[in-house]
Amino acid sequence: LAGTRIICDRKFLLECKNSPAARTPPCCLPQTPGVTSLAQSSLVKLEELKERNESQEAMPGEQPGPLPM
Numbered sequence: 001l002a003g004t005r006i007i008c009d010r011k012f013l014l015e016c017k018n019s020p021a022a023r024t025p026p027c028c029l030p031q032t033p034g035v036t037s038l039a040q041s042s043l044v045k046l047e048e049l050k051e052r053n054e055s056q057e058a059m060p061g062e063q064p065g066p067l068p069m
Contacts, residue, residue: 016022031037 029036
């Protein structure tokens with residue numbers, strides 16, 4: 001089996017790192033929860049924890065309950 005070997009020097013690769021094209025995601029990149037964007041369930045859990053913390057701050061003295069699964 002023969003293949004094509006692409007050889008790039010270190011300077012070229014370091015310059016590519018700072019390219020504007022390397023800093024933006026491709027326009028046709030699919031939105032995959034948990035991979036290219038936050039997982040939807042993670043966002044819901046973060047909102048629930050935020051609400052719980054705010055309610056605990058409003059009612060000092062109560063012990064926090066177990067986290068829902």
